[in-house]
Amino acid sequence: MTSTIPTTGPTAPSLAPSTGATVELVGVIKDYGAHRALDSIDLSIAPGEFVALLGPSGCGKTTALRALSGLELINGGRILIDGEDVAAVPTNKRDIGMVFQSYSLFPHMTALENVEFGLRMRKVPSNERQQRAVEALEMVGLERMAQRFAHQLSGGQQQRVALARALVTRPRVLLLDEPLSALDAKVRVQLRDEIRRIQTELGITTVFVTHDQEEALAVADRVAVMRDGVIEQIGTPEELYATPATAFVADFVGLSNRVSAEIQAGKVLVHGKKLELLGQSLPDGPVTAFIRPEDIAIESRGIPATVVSSSFLGSLRRTRVRLEDDSLLSIQHDVDTRPEPGDAVHLRLKGSPVSAVPRT
Amino acid sequence: MTKQTVAQRIGAEPGRITRWVILVVVGLVFAIPIVSMIEFSLSSNNGHGYTLDHWTGLLSPESARTYRTLFQGIGNSFLLAAVTVAIVLVVLLPTMILVHIQFPRLRRVLEFICIIPITVPAIVLVVGLAPVYGIVVRVFGGSIWTLAFAYGITVLPYAYRAIQANLDAVPVITLSEAARSLGASWPVILWRVLLPNLRRGVLAAAFISVAVVLGEFTIASLLNRVNLQTALLQAGQSDPWVAVIFALLALAFAFVLLLIIGRLGSVSRNRSAQ
Structure with missing residues (x-):
């Protein structure tokens, strides 16, 4: 294995848009004792693509x-990055950037020193190191906070510095492990949009882990919905929302009403309609249909119901x-x-098509 | 609810007078022996009046000859303190970091092992160590510094607690993972990321180890080694003033070390609170 961290010369353009790397997981298995955490996962990510891993x-x-x-x-x-199997390559040689769920800035360093750290590991000369670190902080709008320590920054600012630190080395892949989960709702949305903007500008291949389906649908090119160590479905946000492949996906992505129904001649019979x-056709028989809340209307006539809340x-x-x-229906x-x-x-x-699974 | 009303409700906080009484009583328990020692060290040989002769006499060339064993004991104790601290830093600290990051299930086992020495009386420890030191002497010779192997064991409980408290307060795993993702090797992570954040715990462990080593008598005495405490006992038999003066100086040194540890702790707390 020849994998080493690429060092960059003094004339290398800083944070220039890249073409991104391809990432492939092929039959990946991970066991913790008797528990199988990943059960033969297959995932292929195109260069520059933003993929979210979503699940409980x-x-x-x-x-x-x-x-x-x-x-x-x-x-x-x-595990292939640009075709190279990195499964046995240690983390510090994989050339990845990572932002963690918990605040991970080095407390004894300033924001600038934190961002410089990865460049220092790559032995980038001092002048270029500082210039690139400042540019990275400018990219996340924190150049004025360069001399502050982690405890002098808010949670959102710390995560932005962590993002600058992860990106300044121009890694082949950016990995985001629930970076927004510790932030309050407003900052969360702001930073989410900022991450997507920067990712698009840089064209870096990005994998984003979240349990928040709204977050995943808002930023990702494709979303992989996971359950019990397997990928249940992968697709664009629109595909997942409109044509969930399984009951779990329908339940987890967006809000769905589970309604008892019948399959009759390839159609779903629900409350007489x-x-x-x-998706795939189902044999005649009882099913559970998934109806989105926006596909039901309140009218003067129809199915009688009583308002709960x-x-x-x-x-x-x-x-x-x-x-x-x-x-109950929403x-x-x-x-x-x-x-x-x-x-x-x-x-x-309203008559919109619905997904359904056989009722057991 | 205010702090005072909560305290009144649960009856946890003593009244002002009680607090002062406790403070004065405890203060007297500590102050009376120390003041008495100072008074004794300043008293003249015939017991009438006060003099600085016993203090200034320590600096004379004649004293250097008279109290050669005492000065040798001081030198030995400082050497032992340095080697003991080195053992703590080279063996205990990396072990604790490794267990914390890679083998968290072993933490209870390590804690148990490190706490054991505090439950074993020094005399019992020496009985166990005596045959071991037979081998140690054959391998390393009979130099005084070999006593640090035994002291490395006796300081374990104190050093462990000081370092563990700091390890618990710092997100060591996240910081090391972040550093690895940025391209750092393990030695770099230890040196540039973890040690600066564990500085307070490491310094506290080092200082408390020094204080324990300087005050140790039983093991050195029973293994026939000369350190500060055994030399003080010996000197005290011929010149009680000098023994008291050195005991006072050792107390003052330990007091300064404890002040520094306390200061480190308060700096740490203030920083966490910000």
């Missing part, structure tokens, strides 16, 4: 990222209703309609 706690998304970084050794399979079936969400309102069979509608708990309402299925 314990699904293996962080393990997959750590395997890619070399912080976890794998028990089987191959026949809807188109998304109603929440104002800014540009829309979400109302929870109970049907006569005691099942409905998304405009803010002008203001149902009160206890109100009798009628529902109409």
